[in-house]
Amino acid sequence: MKYTEINTKTIEELNALLKEKETHLFELNLKLRTMQLTNSSEIRIAKKDIARIKTALNVKRRA
Numbered sequence: 226m227k228y229t230e231i232n233t234k235t236i237e238e239l240n241a242l243l244k245e246k247e248t249h250l251f252e253l254n255l256k257l258r259t260m261q262l263t264n265s266s267e268i269r270i271a272k273k274d275i276a277r278i279k280t281a282l283n284v285k286r287r288a
Contacts, residue, residue, distance in 0.1 A: 226274050231281045239285070243278045246271060 234242065250271040256262040 226277065228277050228281065231277055232284075234281075236282065236285050239278055239282050243275065243282070246275050246278065250275065 231239065231242075250268065253262060253268050253271060257265065257268065262268075
């Protein structure tokens with residue numbers, strides 16, 4: 226997900242998206258621990274998406 230896509234969303238949508246991505250990251254970590262995850266780069270992508278969402282939230286809250 227690109228920052229330009231995230232930047233157009235409202236604060237409520239960003240909070241919902243953040244919660245969704247955090248649960249997805251949790252599920253990916255569980256799959257990694259149980260050796261069911263085939264593509265470990267998904268974890269890195271999920272973490273970066275969470276960071277982008279948090280950055281957009283901070284920018285919107287300050288504005």
